[in-house]
Amino acid sequence: MPLSHGDQVTLLKDILNNHQTDCCGSVSECEQLERLVKSLMVNTQIDGNVKNILQEVYQYSQNGTQSSDLDQHILSNQENLSQWVNDIDQFS
Template sequence: MALSHRDQLTLLTDILYDHQTDCCGSVSECEQLERLVKSLLVNPAVANDMKQTLTDVYNYSQAGKYAQHLDDHIEAHQNKLGEWVDQLNTYF
């Protein structure tokens, strides 16, 4: 059973929130973020005004996937993580 776009947004927000609160994460989480964002960006049910936030999250996950020190990358994006979580939560 495929996840609805709301389920995908919930999962995306949960991972970002965990990165924000734990200040750590894994490469597999960054890869999951990428897959979720790709799926959401092509979904016509997703509002156009959300697409810039999703693109920002995609860029964050790409950089995190290849970061030599992922935890430092996550820590450097603490403010953005909070903003993204808040922005994505407005769509629920």
């Protein structure tokens, strides 16, 4: 059963929150973020402001999957992670 738009947004925020809180994550979480963003980007119900945020999250996740030190990548994006979650909450 596919995830609803709301479930996808919730999962996206959960992963971002976990990265922000734990200061660590996995390549598979970054890959999941990429899949979620791709799915949400084609959804016509998504606010244009959220699409801009999703582009940034996608870039973050791509850089994370290619990083030789994923935990450092997450640590260096702490401010972005909390901002993205706040912005998504504001627009969705």
